[in-house]
Amino acid sequence: MAEIKYTTADPKGVLTGVHYMDGNHAACEGALAAGCRFAAGYPITPSTEVVERFSVRIPLVGGVFIQMEDEIASSICLQGAVWAGLKAMTVSSGPGISLMQEHVGLAACLETPCVFVNVQRGGPSTGLPTLPGQADMQQCRWGSHGDYEVIALSPSTVQECFDFIIDAFNLAEIYRVPVFFQMDECVGHMTEKVIIPEADKIKVVERRYTSKPPEEYLPYKPDPDLVPEMVKAGDGYRFHVTGLTHDERGYPVINAQAQKEMVYRLVEKIEKNAPKIWKFEEEDIDGADVVVLSYGISARVALKAIEMAREKGVKVGRMRLIVVWPFPEPRVKEVANSVKAIVVPELNIRGQIAREVERIAEGVCKVVRVPHAGGTVHDPEQIFDAIMEAAR
Amino acid sequence: MSVEEKVKENPVEEFLRTDRLPHVWCQGCGIGTTVNCFARAVRKCGIPLEKLAIVSGICCTGRVAGYLKLDSFHVTHGRPIPFATGLKLANPELTVVVYSGDGDIAAIGGNHLINAARRNVDITVIMLNNFTYAMTGGQVTPTAPYESINTTAPYGAYEKPFNLPHLVASCGAVYVARWTAYHVVQLTKAMVEAMNKKGFSFIEVISPCPTIFLRRNRLGDAIAELKFYKEHSVIKHGADTSEVGWDETRPDEIIVGKFVDVERPDFIEAMNTHLSKRLGDKYVWWGKK
Numbered sequence: 001m002a003e004i005k006y007t008t009a010d011p012k013g014v015l016t017g018v019h020y021m022d023g024n025h026a027a028c029e030g031a032l033a034a035g036c037r038f039a040a041g042y043p044i045t046p047s048t049e050v051v052e053r054f055s056v057r058i059p060l061v062g063g064v065f066i067q068m069e070d071e072i073a074s075s076i077c078l079q080g081a082v083w084a085g086l087k088a089m090t091v092s093s094g095p096g097i098s099l100m101q102e103h104v105g106l107a108a109c110l111e112t113p114c115v116f117v118n119v120q121r122g123g124p125s126t127g128l129p130t131l132p133g134q135a136d137m138q139q140c141r142w143g144s145h146g147d148y149e150v151i152a153l154s155p156s157t158v159q160e161c162f163d164f165i166i167d168a169f170n171l172a173e174i175y176r177v178p179v180f181f182q183m184d185e186c187v188g189h190m191t192e193k194v195i196i197p198e199a200d201k202i203k204v205v206e207r208r209y210t211s212k213p214p215e216e217y218l219p220y221k222p223d224p225d226l227v228p229e230m231v232k233a234g235d236g237y238r239f240h241v242t243g244l245t246h247d248e249r250g251y252p253v254i255n256a257q258a259q260k261e262m263v264y265r266l267v268e269k270i271e272k273n274a275p276k277i278w279k280f281e282e283e284d285i286d287g288a289d290v291v292v293l294s295y296g297i298s299a300r301v302a303l304k305a306i307e308m309a310r311e312k313g314v315k316v317g318r319m320r321l322i323v324v325w326p327f328p329e330p331r332v333k334e335v336a337n338s339v340k341a342i343v344v345p346e347l348n349i350r351g352q353i354a355r356e357v358e359r360i361a362e363g364v365c366k367v368v369r370v371p372h373a374g375g376t377v378h379d380p381e382q383i384f385d386a387i388m389e390a391a392r
Numbered sequence: 393m394s395v396e397e398k399v400k401e402n403p404v405e406e407f408l409r410t411d412r413l414p415h416v417w418c419q420g421c422g423i424g425t426t427v428n429c430f431a432r433a434v435r436k437c438g439i440p441l442e443k444l445a446i447v448s449g450i451c452c453t454g455r456v457a458g459y460l461k462l463d464s465f466h467v468t469h470g471r472p473i474p475f476a477t478g479l480k481l482a483n484p485e486l487t488v489v490v491y492s493g494d495g496d497i498a499a500i501g502g503n504h505l506i507n508a509a510r511r512n513v514d515i516t517v518i519m520l521n522n523f524t525y526a527m528t529g530g531q532v533t534p535t536a537p538y539e540s541i542n543t544t545a546p547y548g549a550y551e552k553p554f555n556l557p558h559l560v561a562s563c564g565a566v567y568v569a570r571w572t573a574y575h576v577v578q579l580t581k582a583m584v585e586a587m588n589k590k591g592f593s594f595i596e597v598i599s600p601c602p603t604i605f606l607r608r609n610r611l612g613d614a615i616a617e618l619k620f621y622k623e624h625s626v627i628k629h630g631a632d633t634s635e636v637g638w639d640e641t642r643p644d645e646i647i648v649g650k651f652v653d654v655e656r657p658d659f660i661e662a663m664n665t666h667l668s669k670r671l672g673d674k675y676v677w678w679g680k681k
Contacts, residue, residue: 012676038482040474059667062676064481069507073474076467080447080478083465084486088478106468233463233479234486236442240409240458242466243450251412252458252466 004174009033009202013061019194023161023187024049026194027117028057030162031089033196034169035204036115037063038088040077042070042096045129046185047119050091075100079112083241085207085232087169089115094123097136098143105144107178108266110241111220111228113207115168116140117181119188120347122374132185133374134296135348140180141325147263149270151277152180152325154296158192164322170205171277175269176227182324184347186297186377207232214238219250220262226269274326281320288317290390291335292343293357295321297377302345305383314391327356336361341390345370345383366390404431407441409461416455420614422573422599423453423520427460429576430491430518433583434462439487444587445479446489447472449496452527452601453520456491470500473508476515484514484660484679487587494521494535498554502534509563509592514658516586516593519556522601530604537641541608555637560594561652562633567593568652570636573600574621575648582650591658598638598646609641621646 013032021029028050031039037058041051055065063086068074071092078088092100097118107114120136122128140152151171155161165181172179210217210229214237222228231237244252245259270277285291290309292302299320306316319335321328336342342361344354349371351358358367368390372378402408408431417423434444441462448457450469457464467475472490480488490497497505497519508515524542525531532545535556539548561568567589571579579597586593600606600617611617620642628636629649636647657665660679668675 038478040478059671059675062678064663064678066477066481068474068477069503072471073477073504073507076471077474077478077481079467080465080475080480081482082478084479084482086482088482102468103471232483233445234443234483238441238461238463240464240466242458243468244466251409 004208005206006203007206009199009204010035011199014199014202015196016198017196019196020191021158021194022049022189022191023155023158023183024119024189025053026158026161027165027181027183028053029196030165031115031169032057032061033162033199033202034166035087036089036169037061038078038081038086039065039090040068040074040081040088041091042068042074044093044096046121046188047091047093047117049188050117050119071096071099072103075103075116076106078114079103079107079110082112082114083233085234089117091117091119093119093121094127094136095125097139101143104150104178105146105148106243108144108148108150109243111176112178113172113176115165115172115179115181117165117183120182120184128375130185131375132297132347132377134184134298134346135352135374137182137324137346137348137352140182148266150178150180150325151175151270151323152182153279153322154182154324155187156296156300156320158187158190159194161187162194162196166202166204167279170203173205173207174227175273175277176208176230177270182296184297218248220246221248222265222269225273226265270326277323277326278328278331279322280328280331281322283318285317285319285335285338287315288338289315289340290343290387291317291319291339292345292383292387293319293321293332294345295324295353298345298347301377301380302383304380305387308380308384309387309391312388314387316387321353324353329360332357332360333364336364339365341366341368343368343370343383343386343390345372345378345386347372347374347377349373404428407431407434407461409459412459415459417452418603420600420602421452422522422597422614423456425573425576426518426520426579426597426599427456429580430583431460432580433587436580437584437587439587443485444487444489446491447476447479448490449492449501451493451496451525453491453493454496470496471504472496473501473504473515473517477508477513480513480515481660488515489587490515490517492519494519494523495525495533498556499534505560506563509560509565509594512564512566512591512656512658512662514590514592514660516589516595518583518595518597520597520599521556522599522605524601524605526601526604530608535638538639540641553637553639555633556596557594557636557651558633560592564592564656565594565652566591566654566656568633569650570596570598570648572598572621572625572646572648574618575625578648591656611641
């Protein structure tokens with residue numbers, strides 16, 4: 001089995017120091033620190049600054065930026081770059097991410113480690129190009145056809161845009177999956193202090209290349225953790241990969257048995273490794289009557305509401321998802337068992353994450369949705385009212 | 393080695409995934425013939441096998457990548473060109489070939505075709521043109537000649553077909569050729585030239601689809617089709633590409649040959665030259681200098 005090899009960041013890509021920058025620029029710097037040396041993109045508000053900065057920086061670091069003819073092209077061009085040996089990302093928002101979905105499925109099927117950055121805006125369709133939303137949270141999980149799993153992270157601060165996109169790249173390499181970095185317009189365009197550490201303090205994961213000779217190597221024979229070892233074009237393996245259902249050799253096999261083996265592994269490699277992937281932040285869960293569970297910018301807005309409710313004497317805890325998918329189901333279940341209610345504020349009106357909490361908490365505790373159609377963030381009063389109602 | 397053993401040995405076997413044979417193509421289909429040409433071109437082109445990658449989309453021709461024993465990628469419908477672009481730009485030492493059909497390259501992939509030609513990405517696109525979506529049962533393509541019958545043009549096509557050599561040439565492709573499945577020697581030579589050409593190369597290969605297109609249009613069998621190619625082809629190297637369009641099912645003249653062979657900096661060279669001029673020593677040169 002290929003061990004997960006950690007190394008430290010290549011100093012060429014690391015802008016060590018204290019900066020004042022926006023979330024989109026911080027995400028770009030994080031990607032460079034993580035070793036991303038290829039980006040393909042297409043302009044779209046509110047994400048464009050990520051690739052604008054990448055196109056300024058990459059000629060000085062060593063790598064390629066290409067502005068493709070559309071998002072469909074971007075989302076597959078980056079996969080070509082990955083199979084040639086680079087770490088790569090594409091960056092977009094609502095309509096562009098919708099166009100990319102077929103290639104999310106391709107990345108899942110070929111097990112191409114790569115990162116899709118989605119700076120979420122209001123939708124559907126052209127929606128609110130310049131204003132925030134969190135209504136693509138289910139899309140990033142289910143957006144492409146067929147059975148597969150992805151990983152998704154959601155930053156709340158500009159510093160986290162830097163820090164967690166590094167996690168996104170690392171997780172992509174460890175599990176060979178497309179990883180979504182679910183920002184939103186607020187986080188992307190907010191300017192804050194960002195501390196970029198020294199390169200040798202930044203942990204990056206190397207690709208899990210095989211050490212087997214070509215005659216022994218099978219492209220999709222999984223290691224015990226269900227993830228196969230990788231090779232790249234140009235190394236003499238003369239391997240084949242296909243988006244058709246395939247066997248361990250990477251050859252197409254069009255029958256129910258091969259389908260079962262492939263899709264179960266694609267799903268289980270995330271499900272069974274989920275305890276190593278989950279990442280969330282908690283505060284004052286023990287003894288709380290109400291827990292506010294949120295993510296991204298909404299988790300940050302909720303802080304004010306929590307403070308207001310505490311002033312009224314309500315025992316409020318909070319749980320903030322950093323990794324949204326896979327969902328930390330066992331922990332949410334524990335929390336549900338210990339509180340009266342879970343309040344879920346998010347910038348969508350159909351409870352994209354709330355319904356996941358409801359499914360887990362069904363019959364255990366109350367779940368209070370705090371929907372918002374997007375275009376701005378919640379008024380903290382709205383979340384406060386929900387907490388007070390939940391505490392009743 | 394006895395004569396019998398020699399006969400049994402296929403001269404292109406080392407380039408094929410023999411463990412995947414028999415292949416999916418119909419009897420009389422021209423795709424296999426062109427793969428044979430390609431395998432011979434691979435032998436002749438002087439490019440080390442481990443540095444040669446092939447990318448296909450989804451169509452009958454899209455299955456080519458699966459039968460060639462190279463680093464081979466069978467991606468999504470219409471998108472082999474952007475995938476190949478990523479491969480080439482990430483590792484400029486690779487020779488990257490896209491091998492796919494007319495529906496894949498010219499219809500759903502048309503935007504990628506024109507932009508790759510414009511950028512002069514150093515890849516070779518070999519596009520089989522059988523005038524139909526054969527894998528899905530024969531629907532009309534943007535190359536289907538006027539009046540030709542396909543399942544979604546049951547009364548005959550009435551849209552103007554693409555003149556693809558003209559399209560890619562006008563977008564800036566540096567090598568453009570057309571041959572038919574009959575011209576195996578010329579096609580093999582064109583493949584060698586295209587793979588060794590720096591920049592965007594495009595070869596259109598006219599190829600018989602006896603099961604669907606020829607049958608439905610009552611054009612005879614594969615042999616009859618190859619005879620038609622033989623008798624009606626006119627080699628015009630350097631032809632004005634605006635005059636090589638294929639509009640009728642049975643054109644009087646099939647113009648074949650090497651239409652374009654010019655020099656222009658490819659994407660990576662243009663990027664390196666431009667950025668090093670603008671950024672001086674700060675620019676990190678991409679690929680071998």
